[in-house]
Amino acid sequence: MLRIHCPWCGLRDHEEFTLWGEATRHFPALDAPHAQWVQSVYARPNPRGETQEFFQHNLGCRRWLVVSRNNLTHEVLSVVPAHERSAAKEDRA
Ligand SMILES: [Zn+2]
Numbered sequence: 001m002l003r004i005h006c007p008w009c010g011l012r013d014h015e016e017f018t019l020w021g022e023a024t025r026h027f028p029a030l031d032a033p034h035a036q037w038v039q040s041v042y043a044r045p046n047p048r049g050e051t052q053e054f055f056q057h058n059l060g061c062r063r064w065l066v067v068s069r070n071n072l073t074h075e076v077l078s079v080v081p082a083h084e085r086s087a088a089k090e091d092r093a
Contacts, residue, residue, distance in 0.1 A: 002074050004067060007081055009060040016059035023052040023066045023085070048072055054082060 002014035025044070028036045049072060055065045064082035069075060 004055065004076060005079050006057050006060055006065065007079065008063060009057060012060060016057060017055040018058045020054040020056060023054050050077060
């Protein structure tokens, strides 16, 4: 069983969370060519090992998190609030 440490609620079972997908994924601009959108939606990488994914603690505080985990061992490597991750990315830009 996957257990995720929510920064606000503490250690919780993964059943309290909703997985919303890859946190490293970037979509093309809205007016990008159709082929680029098809590539982005259907031809995604499927990495083995460390991944970063968005989770929402929907049966708890309802906040969004970025969870880094190893998708082979299910070891949770880190959990950060999604807004802090976004702010850090903007600082680097
Ligand atoms: Zn929570």
